[in-house]
Amino acid sequence: MPLGDSGRRLRMVMLALAIAVSLCAGRLVQLQGFDSSALAATSASQLTRTLPLLPSRGDITDRNGEVLAATEPAVAITADPVHTAPHAAEITTVLLKYLELDRTKTMAALTKPNTRFVYVAKKVPAATYTKIAAELTDLDLYGIFRESDPIRTYPAGAVGSNIVGFVGADGQGLAGLEYGRNTELAGVEGKEVYESAPNGSKIPLGSSVVTPATNGVNYQLTLDSELQWVAQRRLAAQVTESKADTGTAIVMNVKTGEVLAMANYPTFDSNKPGKADAEDRGNRAVSAAYEPGSVEKVLTMAALMDSGVAKPDTKVLVPGRVSSGGGYIKDYFSHGDLQLRLRGVVSKSSNIGTVLLARQGDKATLHDYLARFGLGAKTGIELPGEAAGHLPGPDMKDYTRDQISFGQGLSVTAIQEAAAISGIINGGVYHQPTILKSASDSTGASVPLDRAAPRRVVSAETSAKVRDVMEAVVVNDSTHKLAIDRYRTGGKTGTAERVNSSCGCYRGYTVSYVGFAPADNPEIMTYVVVDNPRAGDTGSGVAGPVYHDVMEFALSRYSVLPSTRKAPEKPIEW
Incomplete structure (x- = not known):
């Protein structure tokens, strides 16, 4: 049986290699020469998170400094279902140790398809969230985040309530001075933009830009x-x-x-x-x-x-x-x-x-x-x-x-x-x-x-x-x-x-x-x-x-x- 033509075989191999190299080179030119900006932006968006920094709402006090309306630090707990879905049961167990949540609804939020953002709980005291975050870190469970979500309190209760008013669940004033002076009391929101790892955690040495929030105006009333x-x-x-x-x-x-x-x-x-x-x-x-x-x-x-x-x-x-x-x-x-x-x-x-x-x-x-x-x-x-x-x-x-x-x-x-x-x-x-x-x-x-x-x-x-x-x-x-x-x-x-x-x-x-x-x-x-x-x-x-x-x-x-x-x-x- 005659042997194949080694010259032809070599030429065929070289031609295939040339085509492959040409395709790779063409793709490289496309990626680096034509699509580099778009791809960089896509990569940055996937690796960058923006965290809103809510200002502290201004206090309202009486003429003698007694607090009638104040803000306590609190957060809204959020989740990225892409990361929480595989460990939803374990994460839910941790959350229920500190918060009064419905297990079924919490599981549903943590496993929600086709989204990377859901709210899990709102108005959670900052100290409580710190404990939750620490335990999740110890268990190597990722995907739970926080947003500032302060709690408005009225230490005097009904005293002066028709003057002071109140805020809604979104923190916006709905009555009284809380409504009439809402813009001044609310302040101006800031933000933190930082690079994150694929699991959502902040990269320690990554880029981070903070635009600080401007806290609200404090009002002292003539009220005694x-x-x-x-x-x-x-x-x-x-x-x-x-x-x-x-x-x-x-x-x-x-x-x-x-x-x-x-x-x-x-x-x-x-x-x-x-x-x-x-x-x-x-x-x-x-x-x-x-x-x-x-x-x-x-x-x-x-x-x-x-x-x-x-x-x-x-x-x-x-x-x-x-x-x-x-x-x-x-x-x-x-x-x-x-x-x-x-x-x-x-x-x-x-x-x-x-x-x-x-x-x-x-x-x-x-x-x-x-x-x-x-x-x-x-x-x-x-x-x-x-x-x-x-x-x-x-x-x-x-x-x-x-x-x-x-x-x-x-x-x-x-x-x-x-x-x-x-x-x-x-x-x-x-x-x-x-x-x-x-x-x-x-x-x-x-x-x-x-x-x-x-x-x-x-x-x-x-x-x-x-x-x-x-x-x-x-x-x-x-x-x-x-x-x-x-x-x-x-x-x-x-x-x-x-x-x-x-x-x-x-x-x-x-x-x-x-x-x-x-x-x-x-x-x-x-x-x-x-x-x-x-x-x-x-x-x-x-x-x-x-x-x-x-x-x-x-x-x-x-x-x-x-x-x-x-x-x-x-x-x-x-």
Whole structure:
């Protein structure tokens, strides 16, 4: 049998080798010359992980530094099923030692196909995760990672909750300051980009670039948590006792506009917002508009006296009723003709006397004064959901002027009315109400706060006259039950027919009481509003006791000096 041609065989082998080398060379040219950038990017993406660095949400404290909202370190545990699936049972056993998880759902997450990222647990304390990670490392189990997922806590619970608010599961503010100042509190997210091994672990000497997070702004409130607790507790008891729907109480520093307490009832615990009704998680002190009733007479008299229409001793003959808008306006008590001074009209809370005095002035002027006092517009307090209320225009009907003079036919919010009266009695200088005392960034540097400049609303002389008139209310109260020992005080009751939305009519009452001390140099003012009480229907009987107890505590707590002279007795009749 003839042997093969060795020359031909060699040529065939060399040709095959040449083709193979050419193919390899061509592939090499493609990889290094044409596809190198794309392939490098693909390789980098497979070996690079990006870890978000969440900022620490800013703290919220009261005026004395008591923490009302804070952030505790915590993480969200994530997994790469490509690495966890082969050892899902072992990893699950470790996780269940430290966390309350469902075994079946955890196994399903760890073995989920066609993905390299799943959440296993959220809001896990950082210390707990450290223990989990250590045990998984000891067992040589890979594929479990973490993301920053801080826990928001509210140490004071329900104290100030309507002001502070709360955050949702995603850490975003949903109510109160947590919502209104969410962007500032949240800060700016950072990130860490690092090279990882195929098993997902960080390469110790690999590339790592960190863009640090910027922590959120810290806010210190004007709120006094102890006074707030007293106000909430006392208000809750009175709303319950009077079988009312809701209640609000505001304590203000007259000289600065700072809100020292802002109580709502019913309220909620910021740690457990889901257990409260939605309407109780807001802040009625700024969002609920109502007809203020006779407390409004303070504003009416301030306008009349400042415009020169009347004085505290102006005489008014008050009949048993007065015609208005095709009907009659009466007082809450039956009487014949009364000879009252303006001081007496307010002291006896006479609707008729107020109407007769208001008719001596100009409607547009009255409107302008009420607008100057802040009615019909938001106060600008740093809380979300503020309502503007309703103030009839300067071309209002005559009967509308009659109504608004004694607190019906217009609507206000509690913060609006409180700020208006505070400005009138504070020498006539209005301070925009504020709940924020200061702000600072994560380095401790001060962050500026926008504040409206104080403005004059009435003269200092008018302010003194209004205080004179309001002090007469307390002095001439036959029971003296709202007087405060050792202090001269001024006050005013309010009882307004309540608008019922279901029938579009008046049904029930909204009662209130506002008071301040000392009468000759006011420092603290308290305003209490109780809506729809069914056991009691007067401001002095329902709202007054809350005012008295809260005010007594506040005066003592802030070391307000007692009055050195007795209140002068001035005539209310002629």
